[in-house]
Amino acid sequence: MKTFFRETYQVLRVNLRQLVLFEILYRLVAGAFYIRLVNLLLKISLRAAGYSYLTMSNLAAFLLRPVTVGCAMVLVLVGAFLMVVELGGLMTAYQAAAYSRRIDVVSIVRGAVGKAVDELSKRNWQLFLLALASYLMMNSMVLLRLLTRVKPVNFVMAEIWSQRAGRAGLAAVVAGLVVIGIPTMLVFFACMVEQKRFRDGVRRSMELVKGRWPKALALLFGLNALMVAVSVALHLLFVVAAAVCVTLFVDSYAAMAVLAAVCRRLELVVLAVASMAAGLVDFGALTVVYYQFETRHSQVKPWDFSYVCRDHLSRKRILAVTGAVAGVSLLFLLDMVCNGFPLDSSVLTETEITAHRGSSKRAPENTLAALETAIDEMADYAEIDVQTTSDGVVVVCHDLNLKRLAGVNRRLGSMTYGEVRDLDVGSRFGADFAGERIPTLEEALDDCKGRIKLNIELKNIGDRTDLPEQVVEMIRDREMQEQCVITSVKLDYLVRVKEADPDLHTGYILPAAYGRYYDNDAFDFISLRSSFVTLGLVENAHEKGKAVHVWTVNKKSEIEQMKVLGVDNIITDYPALAREVLYREEATESLMEYLKMVLR
Structure with missing residues (x-):
């Protein structure tokens, strides 16, 4: 197990600076776009339902409306595609890192777009849904914390958790995700690296993890437990620092109010960082798992990590497209700052x-x-x-x-x-x-x-x-x-x-x-x-x-x-x-x- 942890660290550190830059830029661009899309489709759904606000009383009727279902499907599909693009970028960087080869951010972006386009051309639509499920598992703690801050979902979650049947249902969902996740944990490598179709990729993944999955699961569990502990410690450190500043510099009548607001914003920052770290660390660990399992299974020379994706876009075009999208994203972000958050918080917050x-x-x-x-x-x-x-x-x-x-x-x-x-x-x-x-x-x-x-x-x-x-x-x-x-x-x-x-x-x-x-x-x-x-x-x-x-x-x-x-x-x-x-x-x-x- 020490070998797995050591090699995961080695794979992470080779292109860590470029990966962090890619993650920040990509999530800013994709996040700004996706928030706008959510806002638009939420408005369309609410208008079709004749509602202005979502509450516990109207949530079920709202979700069952055809327009809402259609908008939700669009959001799921777009979200899954964006996740596959991000995953393609991580895979590109880790392929290079496995042999200590440094690449720049533009190469990561080119790999991200290229791999996503390849999967579309192969009609591996199941891979996009699997990417969505994988991200849900990797960010489960982050999502759980976020959902407790959003109404009316927070009321639903509290009601489910208060009942024994509800807790059992949540446990069954988690168990189901684990059962699906274990045999398919290496499907992305089979499809994106070995260029297999989805069904063949599933068989390849099951072949590689057979009898070896406990080691991989222990590695992932250990890393995620460590990330949760670090995130909690970081949040507590921020809270203490904020409390000291508030105590020293804010009038006593408003101190608790200011601290409550600051702590909520600090928590969002920590959750955003934790979400980004989860993808980086988990797919870095899976890269090591795939490399170890594949070479031991085939008993041949080590896997060739060279870039296998076809060049769909030239370097200049990637730079131009990235710059344009980043510019649009910056305008969206400036609009949020100047005109308020586009996703109407009064609809969703407490x-x-x-x-x-x-x-x-x-x-x-x-x-x-x-x-x-x-x-x-x-x-x-x-x-x-x-x-x-x-x-x-x-x-x-x-x-x-x-x-x-x-x-x-x-x-x-x-x-x-x-x-x-x-x-x-x-x-x-x-x-x-x-x-x-x-x-x-x-x-x-x-x-x-x-x-x-x-x-x-x-x-x-x-x-x-x-x-x-x-x-x-x-x-x-x-x-x-x-x-x-x-x-x-x-x-x-x-x-x-x-x-x-x-x-x-x-x-x-x-x-x-x-x-x-x-x-x-x-x-x-x-x-x-x-x-x-x-x-x-x-x-x-x-x-x-x-x-x-x-x-x-x-x-x-x-x-x-x-x-x-x-x-x-x-x-x-x-x-x-x-x-x-x-x-x-x-x-x-x-x-x-x-x-x-x-x-x-």
Whole structure:
């Protein structure tokens, strides 16, 4: 067994730098493309089903729809192809490494594309499905952790795990994957190196592993156990470092909220690295296994690792194609940074947090200072109110009369923007905010783009206004459709928003929880007072594909109650407190308390 580990290390280290570079570039390019595809097909499926959000209540009906099934098949096929391309790159590098031959990244890319094209030309479609299954096994721990972060899958997984039959079913699935994986572990080498058809490759793999598979399985198990241990240790190290930084540099009121958000992002980084390492290490180990088993079985001279794939593309073309795809990928990534993550997190993630009128307990409400504070407190959304001045400028302000905010007993709609701009709405909150002004919506959008999502409430200022169309145009001009939702107590405004841009998500603010309001296509979620929320209301809304936002939730006990009821978004004056309650972990809290005591 020591020989297997030693030779695996040798195979890995020869082209490790080039392989890591290939993996990073490939996953950036393929990942950006695949995320866009998932986002597109998810939108198509949700629109066909008439849903805006996925929940436990509507998940089964959604998955069984023909459009959803078709989109899922497309995603599986594309994902399998992308995995075979990546696998082809690894095989190319390891073929060279087996005889200590160094190759560059372009050669790895050429081998990746060439091998995938070869398998398509041989119609080895089963190999693509096997690649998908292999990656599922190799990344099982990573995927399991990711699935616990995605709704409604996390609820499904928790329900399955809580039942004995569910645990037995999961064990049976794992056992089935192992039973399939053992005899087929060398099929990729038989098909990609020996150029066999899939069925012949399976027979060749079974021939090679017969009587020897326990050694290979022990090698793979040992390596993966080591990678899991390293990943856990790395994550713990990051958490401790983050906790020290938060304790030293973040105000105590927001410390737990910031740490919870940072730890989740750090975990995603560790999982991404672990996923990449799993492919590199496992296929490196399988290269050694194949080489050892093949030479002992045939009792001939060692396997020829020379590049056997046909040159489908020249070096210059590979460079040109790679550069073009990398450029497109970079644009996608920049778009994600500027306009928000394309895969709508409100559809898939757990309860989100909205800062009410910005962070209105720590800064003057509906001001740029309140928005900045909401960002600092790690809110997912900032809720702002908009209306128009007498000369048609859209400004961010809740009250129709400005007496409470600015000491001026006049309606905002009767004042010009020039008059509104000169008002001080910060001095009454505190001396530190003296001179804070009522911002325009354009200023708020520009300030928040790529930093925080916005829940824009259209105040009811009558039927003759063009407020809905103005707001839609401003959002569309900045390409912030993925970053904004629009709400109102006036249903007609939401109808007009949908007419202007059907892809914008809208929310109906309900004065009371009565009547059947779930079937209306003018809005995608309901927003109501938290005291009206019941489990039945949430389930009924979810069955219709509508999300539930609740306001204004400020007490710990009420935040915990809303989490239990399964609401999708909590609107609060204390976003840091809400994040602490919703996403706190006992181990992290204990660590923070210890660090506070030590560093005090």
